[in-house]
Amino acid sequence: MSSGTTPGTAPVADLRSDTLTRPTRGMREAMVSADVGDDVYGEDPTVAALEARVAELLGHEAALFMPTGSMANQIGLRLHAGPGQEIITDHLAHVLRAELGAAAAYSGITTRSWVADRGRIDVDTALQVMVPDGGAYQVGTACVVVENTHNFGGGTVQPLDEMQRLRQETASVGVGVHLDGARLWNAHVATGVPLADYGSCADTVSVCLSKGLGAPVGSVLVADTDRIARARVLRKRMGGGMRQVGLLAAAGRYALEHQLDRLAEDHARTAAVAAAVGEAFPGVVDAARVETNILVLDVGAAGWPAAEFVAAVGDRGVHGYPTDARHARFVWHLDIDDAMTRHAQETLLAALDERAAGRAS
């Protein structure tokens, strides 16, 4: 599916995900000219520079470049928990819903979860669910996972003070925290909270370079030096040891330098559409709760099954993703401009109007 503007036709807005971004010209140039070496031997200078930069940004000792965010999360979890231990998180978490059971399949880790409003962190419930020392009777909780921003929650930003409280309460009983920060960049840009402040709330943090930042591939896991040494072994065992991969790390370095601050533009476009839709259809979205680049519409509240709504607006060149039976997700990113945003807004409103009119008649 191509996106872009052809003269004389309505622009196509592919808002299925912020993974759809294509490398910019400057990024491609940085990739072509990257210094490289064999990274399994630890000899790729561009990978080393990227890892050092991300560790520094997040205030941790060390970092490891990974092919995907799923691998970064799953190796992060494996550093906390082994077979028969559990991790706990909210019911919409990416590690539970979108990594195809990897924690169970690869690490023998069990999971429990609770229902969370828009994926928002709920420290009291987490502490209630957590079993710090299960002994010979109950499954022991090794780690609590926090996702910031929260993908299926609708780009929800986790409040720093709640993350800090979770960190303190879990650390005092020896339970770890993993931060799935695939879109931590968006939380940072939306709130101005330094990345290192978020980083200080977890033992292990994963971040994606291939979402709104616009790199074609790549995630990074950060932690202390000992954990990253173990993660290096686990990555190789999973088949994730890569060779002259500085070509890809160069894209990540470029993204951090040139394409981080512009996430604010994605947030502004998302907020504008949320405001327009929320004003006309308050039951479909509360614009005050749309915080970053993800717009989740409760199209069910307007009488649309999510899959039908996504198909209907898709026929008019606005592509989204049904996250469940009644919710449709639209994600803003680097390849979406103002004209596409206007087209998306008009199309979403028109489709919602039609169903409202149909129901009224």
Ligand SMILES: *Cc1c(COP(=O)(O)O)cnc(C)c1O
């Ligand atoms: C995209 C994403 C990941 C990683 O996904 P990959 O496709 O494996 O890179 C992890 N967590 C969240 C919240 C995500 O949105």
